[in-house]
Amino acid sequence: MTNGGTLPVPWLTVTDRLPLFPLSSALFPGLVLPLNVFEERYRALVGDLTALPEDAPRRFGVVAIKRGQEISPTGQDGLDAGPLAGLGDDPMEALYGYGCVADAAGIAERDGGGYELVATGIQRFRLVSVDASGPYLTAEVEDVPDEAGQGAGALVTEVVRTFTAYQKRLAGARERSLSGQEFPDDPTVLSYLVAAAVIAGTDQKQQLLEATDAAARLTAELRLLRRETSIMDKLPSLPAVDLTQQPICAN
Template identity: 85%
Template sequence: MTDRLPLFPLSSALFPGLVLPLNVFEERYRALVGDLLALPEEAPRRFAVVAIKNGQDVAPTGQDGRDTGPLAGLGDDPMAALHGYGCIADAAGIAERDGGGYELVATGVIRFRLLSVDATGPYLTAEIEEVPEEVGAGAGALAAEVVRHFGTYQKRLAGARERSLSGQEFPDDPTVLSYLVAAAMIAGTPEKQALLETPDAAGRLAAELRLLRRESSIIDKLPSLPAVELTHQPICAN
């Protein structure tokens, strides 16, 4: 299924099910959110989120909210600046701030493939094709292994807070689990983007298992690490 949606480039990948808080201050993104608010109350307020490959999500002159143009920070070719896969986001809550701008909370819904980008309006819009979810062979067995290794990984990162992680429950659905682990792992954008683009949950879980083993091995060689709140997602400034 193809669609055209407002496009919000970010410095990191968004996964289905992940909650995304946004602090919207640039004029181009204020226009995007304003158009979402203008939709009928019952209409879904959805936009496309894609990670930036070459460029930046905040334009050099955008901190004061001035009009920076839809391509500011991305160069002349948005398809070259952006990754080819992203995630549709549903804006569940939008609050206008005093002095302009918005605070927005959205949730990742479904992956998409980026087909084209239009920069003729006040903000970017994208033609996208939704990517159906596939479980893949062996996902159940891989999920059990990922849960075991992820629990160990969390405890090693948490250090002195190890007891606080005992008894944590994980989703039974391999697809949901794969996205939870992908979002919670400490990894760079290229690695997270690769997980987002993996065709099915089994492949994603297998890749996460390799990453968890690698990261746990690295942690074992370090003398100490500060406590890390894995489920906390920072507010993204556009």
């Protein structure tokens, strides 16, 4: 994540249509997501992205799954599982209502099929409708602009202090390795960095993604960080955790 703030996305109109990639967790703007793609439906999605002109953006929507599973039993074998496999009959009920546009880079095709790629979160969106008539889901989406909100700047110092204490408590013996860590000054960028790094369930992460503005997100994060730090203070030492490492999502 950079310190330059969240930029507008001129290509995303009030309503636009995107290929949709449901995952078990939320993606935040500015964060990097490695993907290991092997299910037929998502191989088709990435194949269509690679077929675009070289100078065209390779973008798709990432949305967290509310009810269902990320990988279907059939899809584990690379077979055609259908666009709704693991999600039931109604994708609008199976998926959360807000997601994040992702920009794909470094797409590499593997021997025997499938792809490895790295996607970067760009901009939040709201789901308007989902189409399951093709080999993979597509969605009509609305751009959700990012705003700082009243008092966001004043929250930055306290969030950084509390988040640093949270990191140190998690890191345990590696506490010294966290000293001197730099954080972005932009409230929106900081709010997404903390949202991605904090250890929380999908529902809590989704609430942070859907916050009305950075001030509301930072306020919610302060409550969450203080609560979690208080709980950890009452528990035995925890093993070191690398908060900056993002897991590779296999569909």
